[in-house]
Amino acid sequence: MDDEGRVLGVVSPKDLLTRESEHSFLKFRPKLRRKVQGTSAGELISRPAVTVEQDAGVTEAARLMEDHRVHRLPVVDDEARLVGIVGRSDLLRGFLRTDTELNEEVRTGVLLRSMSLDPNTVSVVMHNGVVTVGGEVERTSMIPVIVALIRRLDGVVDVPERLTAGLDDGHLPIEEPVGTGVLDSLKRRA
Numbered sequence: 061m062d063d064e065g066r067v068l069g070v071v072s073p074k075d076l077l078t079r080e081s082e083h084s085f086l087k088f089r090p091k092l093r094r095k096v097q098g099t100s101a102g103e104l105i106s107r108p109a110v111t112v113e114q115d116a117g118v119t120e121a122a123r124l125m126e127d128h129r130v131h132r133l134p135v136v137d138d139e140a141r142l143v144g145i146v147g148r149s150d151l152l153r154g155f156l157r158t159d160t161e162l163n164e165e166v167r168t169g170v171l172l173r174s175m176s177l178d179p180n181t182v183s184v185v186m187h188n189g190v191v192t193v194g195g196e197v198e199r200t201s202m203i204p205v206i207v208a209l210i211r212r213l214d215g216v217v218d219v220p221e222r223l224t225a226g227l228d229d230g231h232l233p234i235e236e237p238v239g240t241g242v243l244d245s246l247k248r249r250a
Contacts, residue, residue: 061142065141066140066141066142067134067136067142068109069108070132110124110128111133111135111140112124112134112146113137114137118151121133121151122151131147131148132145133145157215159186162213165213166184166186167179169213170206170210170213175197175209177197181195181196182195182197182206182223188217189216189217190218190219190220191210191219192219194222194223196224196225197224197225197226198225198226199225200228200229201229202225203221207221
């Protein structure tokens with residue numbers, strides 16, 4: 061960092077490994093020679109530092125890490141001063157949820173709210189992000205919808221399903237909805 065706390069660069073594991081390895085092509089790459097012969101952080105750092113603003117979202121930080129192939133990002137304020145460091149594990153933490161939290165989200169969010177099912181009629185078993193659902197639902201067409209909604213939840217790894225249905229509606233034709241809106245009634249009059 062400079063005297064005002066602004067990030068100048070970062071010493072990465074790659075920088076340290078470069079310093080420790082032997083390179084016969086140093087005479088052709090002055091920047092690499094500086095790193096290999098460097099004895100201070102200032103001589104080893106990769107410049108400019110890839111940083112993320114403190115107001116940036118998780119997606120932006122993850123994209124920066126992926127694009128620049130780094131494992132940690134300095135977090136800076138509006139004046140580019142260092143306020144912290146974010147690592148890959150920090151970004152993942154937001155997606156990791158306990159089995160108890162996932163169970164509640166599946167029962168309340170998916171089964172009750174989205175599918176209008178009594179959560180007590182479906183068995184929901186969690187283990188390390190694997191959500192196994194079983195029991196009987198009204199129609200077979202509901203099964204892939206339930207599985208898809210559960211898969212979309214953050215922290216879900218897999219959704220083995222053991223669901224059956226009281227009515228096999230897979231063979232029924234899909235009918236176009238009959239227009240019943242105001243515009244449809246006006247069209248019929250014309």
